[in-house]
Amino acid sequence: xxxxxxxxxxxxxxxxxxxxxxxxxxxxxxxxxxxxxxxxxxxxxxxxxxxxxxxxxxxxxxxxxxxxxxxxxxxxxxxxxxxxxxxxxxxxxxxxxxxxxxxxxxxxxxxxxxxxxxxxxxxxxxxxxxxxxxxxxxxxxxxxx
Amino acid sequence: xxxxxxxxxxxxxxxxxxxxxxxxxxxxxxxxxxxxxxxxxxxxxxxxxxxxxxxxxxxxxxxxxxxxxxxxxxxxxxxxxxxxxxxxxxxxxxxxxxxxxxxxxxxxxxxxxxxxxxxxxxxxxxxxxxxxxxxxxxxxxxxxxxxxxxxxxxxxxxxxxxxxxxxxxxxxxxxxxxxxxxx
Numbered sequence: 001x002x003x004x005x006x007x008x009x010x011x012x013x014x015x016x017x018x019x020x021x022x023x024x025x026x027x028x029x030x031x032x033x034x035x036x037x038x039x040x041x042x043x044x045x046x047x048x049x050x051x052x053x054x055x056x057x058x059x060x061x062x063x064x065x066x067x068x069x070x071x072x073x074x075x076x077x078x079x080x081x082x083x084x085x086x087x088x089x090x091x092x093x094x095x096x097x098x099x100x101x102x103x104x105x106x107x108x109x110x111x112x113x114x115x116x117x118x119x120x121x122x123x124x125x126x127x128x129x130x131x132x133x134x135x136x137x138x139x140x141x142x143x144x145x
Numbered sequence: 146x147x148x149x150x151x152x153x154x155x156x157x158x159x160x161x162x163x164x165x166x167x168x169x170x171x172x173x174x175x176x177x178x179x180x181x182x183x184x185x186x187x188x189x190x191x192x193x194x195x196x197x198x199x200x201x202x203x204x205x206x207x208x209x210x211x212x213x214x215x216x217x218x219x220x221x222x223x224x225x226x227x228x229x230x231x232x233x234x235x236x237x238x239x240x241x242x243x244x245x246x247x248x249x250x251x252x253x254x255x256x257x258x259x260x261x262x263x264x265x266x267x268x269x270x271x272x273x274x275x276x277x278x279x280x281x282x283x284x285x286x287x288x289x290x291x292x293x294x295x296x297x298x299x300x301x302x303x304x305x306x307x308x309x310x311x312x313x314x315x316x317x318x319x320x321x322x323x324x325x326x327x328x
Contacts, residue, residue, distance in 0.1 A: 021284050028187050028287070036187060044180050074233065078262050079180035082284050 001135045008128050017121050022084030038129045044083045045122055051076045052115060059108065069107065070099040087117040170297055171195040175205045175230035175242065176260070181283070185229065185260075188290045194227075202230065202237035202245075211249050225255055226297055227278075232261035232268065240272060247276045258293065260285055 012018045022037070029036045055072050058065060077092035091114035098106030172194045174185045182198050189196040199205050205228070206212040210220035228246065230239035237245075239259050247253045256278035261268065269280045281289050 028191055040183055047179050079178055082180050082184050
């Protein structure tokens, strides 16, 4: 079970879903705060769902307020960076480039991809955290004492 | 031979430190991102700091008691050793918050660190010119926080040592006066 957890985590890094920032978060866990990363992830997905919703509504309106969209995406990119969500962060960056270029078509396309990456990461992390909890606290990376 | 005068005999107060409590720096963190707030709070706690986190510059000013109209504002006895603020926030930016803090007589000495996800040199320059202690690129690293903490503790230690030295000199002075009086 523990090996399974380690393998899942490794594949998330290998496939580029997560970057070193995720490891930095794990370094902050200890006996008193064994679920810190999961807590951050929960906050992230709640917050990013809200942002996705806002962006969706803004796009549906048809009038492309690129400033507003860029603003939302700045927030999205920020929190994605903080949790180490590498692929999502890349899509955010692309979206912002399209905003700056005033390219509505590019925005729509990228947003679709972003939602896909976001959903995939969510699923994979949910699986990872569930298994990690079952495997017991040993599996979560700890700060060396 | 002269007796060594102990500080207790002269009733010198031991509460000479401006630290919130022994060895604990009190940091006020300001960020509109809920994820970043959770992150910075953890970074600071892991670095043995006391943390207060708020979600906007306005709330930060409220906490400091600087939101009133009168300029003499400032909550009495509020011990903050460091303020860390995000740069890009809706409403009042971290830069504007920095300015307000530096304008206040009560809090202008408190070091203010700006955090930003964007590495924009003119922005960094502007903040440093306005008196920011440091400018950190997000995501903030534990090493950054520890470095800040260590340099602040060193500064506090210097202030403390200077004060103790001054008191020692004063104590010696009083002692010699007493000695002379006895003769």
